Amino acid sequence: MFVNGLFKLSPVFLLAGMMFVGTDALVAAPVATVYAAIVAMISEKMKFQEIVDSAVENVKEMQLVFFILMAAYAMAESFMATGVGASIINVALSLGLTAKTIAVTGFLVTSILSIATGTSWGTFAACAPIFLWLNHIVGGNIMLTVGAIAGGACFGDNIGLISDTTVVSSGIQRVEVVHRIKHQGIWSISCLIVSAILIFATSIFMGLPSFMGNAGDAINQIPAEVWANLEEARPAAVSLLNQVQEGVPVYMMIPLVIVLIAAIKGLPTLACLGLGIVSSFVFGMFAGTISSAGEFLGLMETGFSDAGSWVIVMMMWVGAFGGIMGRIKAFAPISKFISSTVKNVRQLMFSNGILAILGNMALADEMAQIVTIGPIMKELTDDNVEATEEQMYKLRLRNATFGDALGVFGSQLIPWHVYIGFYVGIASAVYPLQEFGAMDIIRYNFMAMVAVSSLLILTLTGWDRFIPNFAIPSEPDVKLKKNINVKETVKKTS
Structure with missing residues (x-):
């Protein structure tokens, strides 16, 4: 199961590696998409037409963006x-x-x-x-x-x-x-x-x-x-x-x-x-x-x-890549791993944030991350947390903030993201005196660095309680269901 999960995520590593060594996105994205298709055929026994349909369907969702x-x-x-x-x-x-x-x-x-x-x-x-x-x-x-x-x-x-x-x-x-x-x-x-x-x-x-x-x-x-x-x-x-x-x-x-x-x-x-x-x-x-x-x-x-x-050609390939990765449920092993390893609600919420970043890295599109990872975060929270409706609503507010903030600001720290590609393209087009690259957009993007790091740190540590309206409920007000079941089991046996 673990090996199969890593295999499904391997297209992400390929895309990231190619971009890291300086491969143009117009080359890296098609290569990663073809490899993702091969992974889908092997891991999920998908037919070629099913793969094409998954890729094209995801690209269709981006037509307005084009x-x-x-x-x-x-x-x-x-x-x-x-x-x-x-x-x-x-x-x-x-x-x-x-x-x-x-x-x-x-x-x-x-x-x-x-x-x-x-x-x-x-x-x-x-x-x-x-x-x-x-x-x-x-x-x-x-x-x-x-x-x-x-x-x-x-x-x-x-x-x-x-x-x-x-x-x-x-x-x-x-x-x-x-x-x-x-x-x-x-x-x-x-x-x-x-x-x-x-x-x-x-x-x-x-x-x-x-x-x-x-x-x-x-x-x-x-x-x-x-x-x-x-x-x-x-x-x-x-x-x-x-x-x-x-x-x-x-x-x-x-x-x-x-x-x-x-x-x-x-x-x-x-x-x-x-x-x-x-x-x-x-x-x-x-x-x-x-x-x-x-x-x-x-x-x-x-x-x-x-x-x-x-930029549009590059986005089409990245969209196709995200469609295939979503179809094979590449992140399912990670969500199962999260639910089995976290020890409290704050750790679960922090893990949701990390999951949003990983999804953004994998899909290279913030909207694809929102619509793909968002339901996973919601399901993880709903299935694992015991809380009142008011408390659950606050946790959902944080998940919504994760999906958006770590999608939009997180994109600014991912060299192969379509956001960065668009910014590089615009900057190069309007100011040809300078040759821009992905790291030039990232290097001094303090807003992205501050937003991403503070959101994760405040969630994990509980320091979000010092910011008005930003605190989320944590133990003992809310609990993980598995911890409640363990306590009940201990009571019955004692």
Whole structure:
């Protein structure tokens, strides 16, 4: 049984190993998927068509994400070319941003925007062209800034009322979204504050300059050969830099405001991104940054093709991989092991958190982890814990937080995760002066580190009782059923 369980998990080890040695995800994911299919044939005697159906069915669940990806890439392209990014950069510079404050400012802005939009993917796509080039202008540390906005973009995806991961993770555990947000609200804000302090302290420790950046000087320092490469690789970035130098109307910030308002009103992510794209075109025509509809459609074509050339293909393979791994119930031995080894309720809940992380590592997709591991966590808790309905509800709230937080923030620490692939793709697309890799997103993502580590530590130690509304019940108020049965057996024999 143990050997068979390890065999079912071996595709995870293969995928992780290939990514660790630097294999491109477009190679690693297909190889791991084919190997997972072989494992399914051997361990579960599955037929080839059953395997294909499992893979395709899981990919079907990601279709909406593919459209969101294309829209996100297109909005990033339009925000760079129409003057939205340039207007925000110039306003930020006028407020006195420096190399020391650019990363923490980007972190706080993306945190707020992600709450409003409910999407980390869309937030990162909208903010990367702004803050990466703003970082260049003020002379900040590009890795610190990209890690900061990556972590900030995930904040609202974990606690936003309109976030799909928040809604789905709460629904699986059968808890109300508003109750979930109340349960983890102060903890989430605490993580935000601690992370902001760490980001700012790191910028000081790096010895970054305190003087205000001059856009013209920074842009003029870009070598001629870099301009040529930039024009070939990312024409929209050239437009953005020229607009920063020449200036654009302040009203070009309105498209970003429209996206915020639409998100606050509860419009779907695709609608928010679509409004951002359309409004940037309309205001760009007024400002003269876009000369024709044909030119703008060319930007959309570039965004769509960039999304389809790498990240969507990679996600399809990862989705297929997750579908096969879910079908063979690769995590069943682990759940059985957990129920047989834990000694109290807190250990069980901590193990649920670890299970969520392992599922995220295996499936390389936070939503796949939520829908695959979420029911396992719920079943483990319901089947093994003796508690009142009110106490069980609090435990389910923690499971929902596990599924979402360890899915969204946990993804930021997994090099082969589709999240990281998307962020690397966007960052590379909008800022070709730097070659980004997975570890560049992870290295300074303090928000992910603080959220994941604190959630697990607070759960295991019981220190969550010091955070309002965040405590979960533990012994003697709740008990493991197996411990109750043992006590009853001892009483009968004595």
